[in-house]
Amino acid sequence: MADSWHDCIAKDLDLVEKVMSDSTVSENDELTEMCQYVLRSQGKRIRPAICILAYYACGGKDAGRAVDVGAAIELIHNATLIHDDINDHGDLRRGAKALYKEYALGKSIIAGDYLFSVGFRLLGSGAESIIDFIVEAASGLAAGEFSQKKYERSAVVDEAHYMKIIEGKTARLIECAGKCGAYLAQSDMEEIDRMGSFAYDAGIAFQIIDDVLDIVGDEDSTGKRTGNDIVEGKPTLPIIYAMEDETVGPRVREIFTKTDSDYSDAAECIALIKQTDSIARCRAKAREIAERAKSNLESTQDSVYKSSLIGLLDFFVSRDR
Amino acid sequence: MADSWHDCIAKDLDLVEKVMSDSTVSENDELTEMCQYVLRSQGKRIRPAICILAYYACGGKDAGRAVDVGAAIELIHNATLIHDDINDHGDLRRGAKALYKEYALGKSIIAGDYLFSVGFRLLGSGAESIIDFIVEAASGLAAGEFSQKKYERSAVVDEAHYMKIIEGKTARLIECAGKCGAYLAQSDMEEIDRMGSFAYDAGIAFQIIDDVLDIVGDEDSTGKRTGNDIVEGKPTLPIIYAMEDETVGPRVREIFTKTDSDYSDAAECIALIKQTDSIARCRAKAREIAERAKSNLESTQDSVYKSSLIGLLDFFVSRDR
Numbered sequence: 001m002a003d004s005w006h007d008c009i010a011k012d013l014d015l016v017e018k019v020m021s022d023s024t025v026s027e028n029d030e031l032t033e034m035c036q037y038v039l040r041s042q043g044k045r046i047r048p049a050i051c052i053l054a055y056y057a058c059g060g061k062d063a064g065r066a067v068d069v070g071a072a073i074e075l076i077h078n079a080t081l082i083h084d085d086i087n088d089h090g091d092l093r094r095g096a097k098a099l100y101k102e103y104a105l106g107k108s109i110i111a112g113d114y115l116f117s118v119g120f121r122l123l124g125s126g127a128e129s130i131i132d133f134i135v136e137a138a139s140g141l142a143a144g145e146f147s148q149k150k151y152e153r154s155a156v157v158d159e160a161h162y163m164k165i166i167e168g169k170t171a172r173l174i175e176c177a178g179k180c181g182a183y184l185a186q187s188d189m190e191e192i193d194r195m196g197s198f199a200y201d202a203g204i205a206f207q208i209i210d211d212v213l214d215i216v217g218d219e220d221s222t223g224k225r226t227g228n229d230i231v232e233g234k235p236t237l238p239i240i241y242a243m244e245d246e247t248v249g250p251r252v253r254e255i256f257t258k259t260d261s262d263y264s265d266a267a268e269c270i271a272l273i274k275q276t277d278s279i280a281r282c283r284a285k286a287r288e289i290a291e292r293a294k295s296n297l298e299s300t301q302d303s304v305y306k307s308s309l310i311g312l313l314d315f316f317v318s319r320d321r
Numbered sequence: 322m323a324d325s326w327h328d329c330i331a332k333d334l335d336l337v338e339k340v341m342s343d344s345t346v347s348e349n350d351e352l353t354e355m356c357q358y359v360l361r362s363q364g365k366r367i368r369p370a371i372c373i374l375a376y377y378a379c380g381g382k383d384a385g386r387a388v389d390v391g392a393a394i395e396l397i398h399n400a401t402l403i404h405d406d407i408n409d410h411g412d413l414r415r416g417a418k419a420l421y422k423e424y425a426l427g428k429s430i431i432a433g434d435y436l437f438s439v440g441f442r443l444l445g446s447g448a449e450s451i452i453d454f455i456v457e458a459a460s461g462l463a464a465g466e467f468s469q470k471k472y473e474r475s476a477v478v479d480e481a482h483y484m485k486i487i488e489g490k491t492a493r494l495i496e497c498a499g500k501c502g503a504y505l506a507q508s509d510m511e512e513i514d515r516m517g518s519f520a521y522d523a524g525i526a527f528q529i530i531d532d533v534l535d536i537v538g539d540e541d542s543t544g545k546r547t548g549n550d551i552v553e554g555k556p557t558l559p560i561i562y563a564m565e566d567e568t569v570g571p572r573v574r575e576i577f578t579k580t581d582s583d584y585s586d587a588a589e590c591i592a593l594i595k596q597t598d599s600i601a602r603c604r605a606k607a608r609e610i611a612e613r614a615k616s617n618l619e620s621t622q623d624s625v626y627k628s629s630l631i632g633l634l635d636f637f638v639s640r641d642r
Contacts, residue, residue, distance in 0.1 A: 026460070028467040083434060087427030106408030107470065109430060113404060113437070114463035120441060121456040131452070135442040139347070142435035146349040149428065 005311030008304050009052045012063045012070075016048040019071040023118050034103055034111040035118075038078050041096040046206065047073045047177040049312060054181025054195045056305035057297075068122050069130060069180045075119035076134065077173055080141055082112035087145070088232050095223025130180050137176040144168020153233035153257045155243070162237050166207040167200075174203030194296045198309065201293035206316040208286040211236035213320070215270050216279055221321035227266025230256060237285065239269075241278035248272040286317045326632035329625045330373050333384045333391075337369040340392040344439050355424055355432045356439075359399050362417040367527065368394045368498040370633060375502025375516045377626035378618075389443050390451060390501045396440035397455065398494055401462055403433035408466070409553050417544075451501050458497040465489020474554035474578045476564070483558050487528040488521075495524030515617045519630070522614035527637040529607040532557035534641070536591050537600055542642035548587025551577060558606065560590075562599035569593040607638045 006013060017039075024035035048070030055066035084090070085098035086105060100108035123130055147165045151157040178199025182192040213222050214229045215238045229236045233256065242252045255261055255269045273279065290313050300306050327334060338360075345356035369391030376387035405411070406419035407426060421429035444451055468486045472478040499520025503513040534543050535550045536559045550557045554577065563573045576582055576590045594600065611634050621627050 026464055028464045030471075031463055031467050080434070083430045086430060104470075107467065109404045109407060110463045110466045113401070113433075114460060116434070116437060117456055117459040117463070120452070121460065123452075131441070131444075135438055138438040139435060139442065142352055142431045142438070143347055143349045145431045146352050146428065149425075150351075 005053075005308040005315055006049060008308055009049065009056070009063075012052045012067050013045055013049065015063075015067045016045060016052075016071045016074065019068060019122070020075055023071070023122055024075070024115065026114070030103075030107070031111060031114060034099060034107065035115060037096075037102065038082060038099055038111070038115070043074075043078075045074060046312065046316075047077055047174060050174060050199050050202070050309070051177040051181040053305050053309045053312065054178045054199070055185045056181075057300055057303055057309055058182045058185035058187045058191060058195065059301075060181070060185030066181055066184050069184065070177065072119045072122035073134065073173065073177050073180070075115050075122065076138060079112045079115035079119065080138075082108055082115070084145070088234075090228070090232075091225075129183055133176045133179050133183070134173075137172040140168045140172040142168075144170075144172075148234060151235045153259065154235060155253050155257050157235040157240060159237065159240060162235060162240055163204070165235070166204060170207040170210075171200045171203035174206070175200035178202075191300075194299070198293050198296040201289050201296070202313050202316060205286040205290045205293065205313065208237055208282055208289070209317055209319060212238055212279055212282045212286075214238075215273055218320060223321075225263070227263055227270055230266040230269045231261055231263060233257075233259075233261070237282050238273055238278045241281050242269075242273040242276050245276040245278070248275055283317070290314075290317045326374075326629040326636055327370060329629050330370065330377070330384075333373045333388050334366055334369065336384075336388045337366060337373075337392045337395065340389060340443070341396055344392070344443055345396070345436065347435070351424075351428070352432060352435060355420060355428065356436060358417075358423065359403060359420055359432070359436070364395075364399075366395060367633065367637075368398055368495060371495060371520050371523070371630070372498040372502040374626050374630045374633065375499045375520065376506045377502075378621055378624055378630055379503045379506035379508045379512060379516065380622075381502070381506030387502055387505050390505065391498065393440045393443035394455065394494060394498050394501070396436050396443065397459060400433045400436035400440065401459075403429055403436070405466070409555075411549070411553075412546075450504055454497045454500050454504070455494075458493040461489045461493040463489075465491075465493075469555060472556045474580065475556060476574050476578050478556040478561060480558065480561060483556060483561055484525070486556070487525060491528040491531075492521045492524035495527070496521035499523075512621075515620070519614050519617040522610050522617070523634050523637060526607040526610045526614065526634065529558055529603055529610070530638055530640060533559055533600055533603045533607075535559075536594055539641060544642075546584070548584055548591055551587040551590045552582055552584060554578075554580075554582070558603050559594055559599045562602050563590075563594040563597050566597040566599070569596055604638070611635075611638045 020039055025032050051070035051073060052063050052066045055063055060066060082099050086100050086108060090098050091101060144165050151161050175196045179192050179196040182195035211229065214226055217226055219225055239256055243249050252269055252272050255265050258265060293313055294310060297306055341360055346353050372391035372394060373384050373387045376384055381387060403420050407421050407429060411419050412422060465486050465488065472482050496517045500513050500517040503516035532550065535547055538547055540546055560577055564570050573590055573593050576586050579586060614634055615631060618627055
């Protein structure tokens with residue numbers, strides 16, 4: 001199932017691509033081109049997938065609105081990625097040059113704002129709770145980014161700080177995708193909350209593994225250079241656990257808190273992290289959170305969509321890209 | 322009247338400040354501080370004013386929702402200003418340091434995104450047409466900024482290009498304020514469109530004078546250094562008209578298209594522009610558009626609010642700051 005969680009919604013995911021592509025055509029050719037550039041470098045589309053799977057799992061029939069809302073969430077997500085890359089001085093995004101590296105920085109800020117607007121427009125009027133869910137998540141993003149900056153290259157960052165950061169950065173928009181799907185299927189508030197909790201925890205597990213892959217990932221699979229988080233001073237769980245290690249912790253801390261660390265520092269740090277149980281602990285933590293996520297689906301009626309949500313979660317914690 | 326257009330809605334405008342201030346308090350102290358920094362340097366609040374005046378002029382009674390929507394539009398406007406200053410390398414905004422100069426660039430991009438989200442949240446759920454109006458305007462902003470970049474330091478930019486640029490950059494969000502006010506007062510579609518057209522033209526006239534003040538403004542009144550647009554290579558109407566002048570046009574064109582122009586170039590250019598009829602033509606154009614704006618209010622019932630809308634328009638075209 002881990003490989004085929006998207007089979008049952010393949011057509012809907014194709015529609016998501018079409019909706020995103022169509023809705024980002026503007027009167028300005030270069031702006032259109034920049035949007036297409038961002039959307040072309042695909043990504044996993046996990047937010048639309050969760051929205052649509054949650055919709056069907058909660059008994060929804062025709063996924064039309066769930067497709068639009070899933071596309072809207074993905075556009076908003078991509079808008080934040082454009083701005084994140086500028087903030088983090090990231091060079092690569094999904095194996096391609098970051099937008100601001102390919103085009104100008106100023107235009108990239110605007111293109112991000114534009115995707116943000118288009119995302120909201122796609123939600124359409126009368127979206128009621130949907131807009132509340134999304135705006136809540138979007139305003140959480142800023143808090144997550146600010147916390148991340150606060151603990152940049154920090155020697156005192158701990159697991160609790162990390163969880164707070166990735167809640168804002170990642171989990172809340174994924175939670176929103178789950179809630180929107182359930183809401184559109186006309187679920188009651190309890191079911192919406194359960195689907196939200198499932199997706200929230202799935203988002204946390206997803207991000208932990210994302211951060212693990214920054215240390216032990218295969219660059220060809222991930223499309224990203226390993227050690228980015230170390231060079232950028234981003235506090236991630238593998239780094240935090242390694243800093244707690246009695247033997248190599250002091251040196252890991254020394255490298256992580258260095259203001260001018262480069263990829264050779266990162267390589268040394270990665271080698272040290274691999275000597276600890278940090279990666280194993282991270283994977284165990286992700287599995288533990290994935291189990292908690294699954295427990296939220298216990299009362300959801302069995303279906304291929306529910307199985308696919310669980311398959312998606314298994315993919316999150318076992319993936320190597 | 323030109324000085325007192327805001328008297329009849331003074332209490333509502335105070336409420337707008339309170340709503341904006343309250344709604345930008347976040348769990349992150351620095352983010353809150355940055356929002357307050359931006360809001361503290363006031364601005365003219367013309368968008369909330371138009372929204373609220375249009376609301377009352379169309380027969381609305383309790384301005385509660387119009388205050389929230391006006392505040393939302395102003396927050397979205399401020400979000401775009403934060404990003405604009407980054408794009409334009411602007412140093413000052415309303416006499417204070419631009420946000421990204423006072424704080425870091427990355428955090429300023431995020432703070433802009435956050436204000437954008439808070440603006441949408443303030444609109445609340447069930448806002449239906451309101452959200453459509455705002456999203457339309459917000460996505461027009463990007464097109465305006467892109468056109469402006471396209472004609473940066475361009476020798477071939479003309480009045481029609483300029484009108485297209487300021488439509489996106491300025492007029493559409495002001496149009497939106499007018500439409501929202503009329504909509505909230507439960508006007509029919511014709512009245513909403515008329516109020517939108519009034520506000521749109523008012524926005525065009527406002528921007529023409531804004532650009533005139535970049536040439537002939539008093540720096541103490543405007544809080545901005547004159548000649549910014551020349552240094553930044555922004556095509557404005559006074560520059561465009563001066564480039565058309567037979568005598569000084571060639572030299573103005575030379576300076577405007579220079580890639581490394583500085584404030585001494587700008588001073589020379591300003592002196593040349595003042596030798597032409599450019600400023601007079603700009604003011605005449607602004608007055609002509611203001612007259613067209615007023616004609617949209619002919620069928621609106623007379624009231625202190627309608628008079629204040631006209632007073633606001635008179636202020637737009639006669640202001641020196």
